[in-house]
Amino acid sequence: MELMSKSGIFYTPTLLVAYGGPWAENFYYENTEVHDNPKIRHFMPHNILDDHTRRRPIWVRPDEQVFPRLAAQDTKIIKAGGKGCIGSHGQFQGLGYHWEMWSLAAGGMGNIEVLRSATIHGAEAMGLSQDLGSLEAGKLADLVVLNKNPLDDIHNTNTIRYVMKDGELFEGDTLNQVWPTEKKLPPLWWWDEKP
Template sequence: MTRKRRLGGILMKEYRNCTRAQRQWIVEAAKEQGLGVTSENGNLNYTLSKVMDGQTGWEHMLINVPLYRDITEFFGRAKATYSATISISDYPHANGLDLFMSRQDILDIAKLRHWYPGLELLARRIFVNRPQTHYTIPLIARGAAHIKEAGGTVAVGGHGEIFGAGGLWDMQALATGMSPRQVLEAATIDGARFMGLGDDLGTIEAGKMADLAVFEANPLETIDNVERVRLVIKGGVVYDAFTLDQLWPETVPYGFKPWRTIGDMSGRDR
């Protein structure tokens, strides 16, 4: 933990250590270095014990639905952070990724066509088309909302299956049980605080980094409007949200992409 801290670590992940004593040792060592500890969800009792022992949050969904008040109040009062990553799993019921990929062919998503390596995008088109009734996503999202309302926090998360879409899908999944404002907080300030970056990111305040997204429509009306991002501002530099060409303070094209996209492959036999 000392070495991790010296390297600039803020939040450490404990990943399925076998015994409770081992997990407690990790928490004690992290606290000595001023580090937060997140973890991997296993089952409800497993995650309850981790939070009891001082871990600050966990990734992946609690499959026990619905969550009752004794559970949501416990996590809320512990100020734990729940990153459900609903977009990639709805185990044991159905894979959340299948739901979103069945709604829209990823080859029809313009940004993915423009940015994703073409062969990798083609390889990721496989999904299982399931009935809507196979998914418990709204119940999982509502459980997350109850934890937040009890004093905990919820963070948007992804898993890397479809970079650029996973975060959006996780927000849309959470919106089936949370208000747009709650989802936006999960995607911004709650996630920043969870990672120990709340003093630098997550809200528009004097002294924080000028990292912003400018939308063409209000995401407080519907979370789907987060797709309509027009500009990205990073460190005070303004970029076109689609091409990432720099627009201000200077005009600078993004430049060459060292990989072939679907657009580059169109019309070619090989």
Template sequence: VYDDVIRLWGASQTGYTMTLVVSYGGPSGEYYWYQHSDVFNKQRLLNFTPRPIIDARSRRRTMMPDEEYVHPGHARDAKKLTEAGVKVNIGSHGQLQGLAAHWEIWMLAQGGFTPLEAIRCATYNGAHYLGMEQELGSLESGKLADLIVMANNPLENIRNTESIVYVMKNGRLYDAETMNEAGNHPRERLPFYWELPRSSDAFVWKPGIGFGEGGCSCGRH
């Protein structure tokens, strides 16, 4: 990023949403995490997404030397913008619901952000950019009760952002493993559409086999 851009954005209070999971100019940042972690084994993700959708993106992984990835350089540029007063936000795009937001935070850390700076990009900064900092973005009296509870401290290890135990939305508490409501109003969540009896064949997958048992991709041969 050129110095004049940094100065302009800093002076104009421009917000900058990275979307490092895409990272134009090289391989998408999401491929780094498919390469370096077994996304298809993340049980919490599988609790809320049909396995075939996860497997289709994560089992047949793109592999390359780490130096081929461009997102660390983009994150370093974002760090320069932060130091100039620009509020950097995370943008997980449509790559992988839930988990991609964590990847965005972790990739900012790869670019030199402290854990606290990276967390602010995922919380307060976005609320401020949208003009909602009086209601969202930080834990303060009078703000909406939207928050997460983690088992481990992300300030000690940024990867701990994934250790979510509870989610509070509009003051109602939910178990992060099941999405069942907890607290004063315990209630099981309703089934997803693919969990309904009539949808049992929507995603045909078998352990050790994958999608069907071979043959034409149309599924009729």
């Protein structure tokens, strides 16, 4: 732990597919409503959504989940002065990143440290902290505005109200641009298909 925390290495676990036990992604498929989530249904083709969310092949007792124990190691590194980041294989685009954050919190990491792992620590690890990772004058204006505070409950990270990308503001539920001009997201090809 001391070596990891003092070496300057950024620890980046990928908890959704962590080995040594059941994958955390199956925990979230079982314990969160994914298939009928309106935002996910809006942004993902129905056949792909069905393939990812229906008839998951595994059920695991909660006490057999390994991801909280693995996340606890990341928490120990942070408490010892090290830095952790959010890992991802793209298991489930968008929502999977939130699941990674929630998994770190399940290992005892405080919500503020989870958010730092998702923002400034990741930017520092990639050598991009001069442009990304925090809100400061001169940095890129890419950010999310949430409806609920993730410091109160880390699961509030997915209550996205707005997304700002390159200085343009978009609604989180539709990705319609609302500033500096209003512009609807062009229809996606699967919107006319029946589920």
